Amino acid sequence: MTPKAGRYVAGAAAGLAVALSLTACKGTADKAAAPGGDKPGGVHLPTAQDALAKVSSQTAGLKSFRATMSMSTGASGQQTRFTGKLAYRLKPTLAMKFVIPSMNVGGRTSPGISEILVGNELYMKMPALAARSGKPWVGLSFDKLKKSSGLDLKAMGDQGSQGDPTMNAKMLTASKDVRSVGTETVGGVSTTHYQGTFAMQDALTKLDGEQRAQAQKSLGQSGIDKMAFDIWVDGRQLPRKMSMATPPGAKPDMKMTMTYTAFNAPLSITAPPKSQVADGSDLMGGGGANQPA
Incomplete structure (x- = not known):
């Protein structure tokens, strides 16, 4: 499993879905005319777009991060909410x-x-699985599971890397209406707080080939075509908080917020x-006898 594909697996394992964030500018911006025109709020659009580009560049060098993730999803009239803590090593x-x-729920x-991903092994701790397996944790080998059952956790993980600020920042640069809405203290x-929207198809073009191929599968299944986002960016051009949500009335209804506590x-x-x-291979329909290391 390559590192890029692995990010999707890691996120899916964590049950992630969609989220982002960034930041920008002064609350009372200078409204003097500038080449290219200003957007509502007095902030020149290229300035906000440049800020997102800097965030994308800065996050590309991250080796790890810690974050608190909150998510709310609604489908078929049922709402699911949770808040969890995520530790993620990229390199x-x-x-x-x-x-x-x-x-x-x-x-x-x-x-x-609780979920732990190490290499190609995913470990899950939840009461339902413990009752069936007789042990606190259940382990799954991605490679062996696909071979024995045909289940591809890489494909199942297409939406999963949403906690990764590296990929998220790339997608945000697809926004055509990003603007600064003020300054705030986060943690x-x-x-600086930025706000905007982007079309999913445009965002996919910002991803590398493997990332894009995996995300396109996920996009086809989710039916999501547009996202609104907020992002709070610090002086090092790193995101301190990210939030992404589907537009009002969209199905599925989804919102995710990441608050980053360490880089x-x-x-x-x-x-x-x-x-x-x-x-866990038997529980997932595998039937193999692989014991996680």
């Missing part, structure tokens, strides 16, 4: 830990989940003890 090897203490609180850090901090993400891990 030199992919690894992820995502913990959701609890979820609210249709107005009812249900047990949460004790001064930021490039050392992360120690390890697999659960082997004695606590059950083979």
Whole structure:
């Protein structure tokens, strides 16, 4: 599994869906005319677009991040909400830990989940799986699962890397109406707040070949064609908070917010003890006997 494809797997494993964020400018912007014209709020459009380009460039060098993720999705009249903590290592090897203490599904609180991704192994901890397997954790090998059952977790993970600010920042540069809406403090850090929308098809053109191919599969399944976003950017041109949502009345109804708490901090993400891990290939219809390492 390549690092780029792995980001989709990691996100899907974490149950992510869609989100972003950025920041910009002064609350009372100078309204003097500038070549090319100004957008509402007195901010010259190229300035805001340049800011997104700088964020995209800056996030490309990230090795890791920590974040709090909140998500709300609505489909078939049922709303699902959760807030979890995400630790994500991009380089030199992919690894992820995502913990959701609890979820609210249709107005009812249900047990949460924990997920760990190390290499090609995904480990999941949730009551339903523990009751079936007899152990706290269930482990799945991506490669062996596809071989034994035909299930492709890479494809299932197409929407999953939404927590990754590197990919998100690339997609935001597709916006044609981004504008600065003021300055705000996020987590004790001064930021500039940007707002805008983008068409998903335009955003896909900003991604690299493998990223784009995976995201296109996901796009076809989701039916989402446009997203609105907010992003709060600090003085280092790094996103401190990102939020993305489908337009009002869209189906599915979805909103995700990422609040980043650390960048490039050392992360120690390890697999659960082997004695606590059950083979998940049978539970997923595999039938193989691969035991996660």
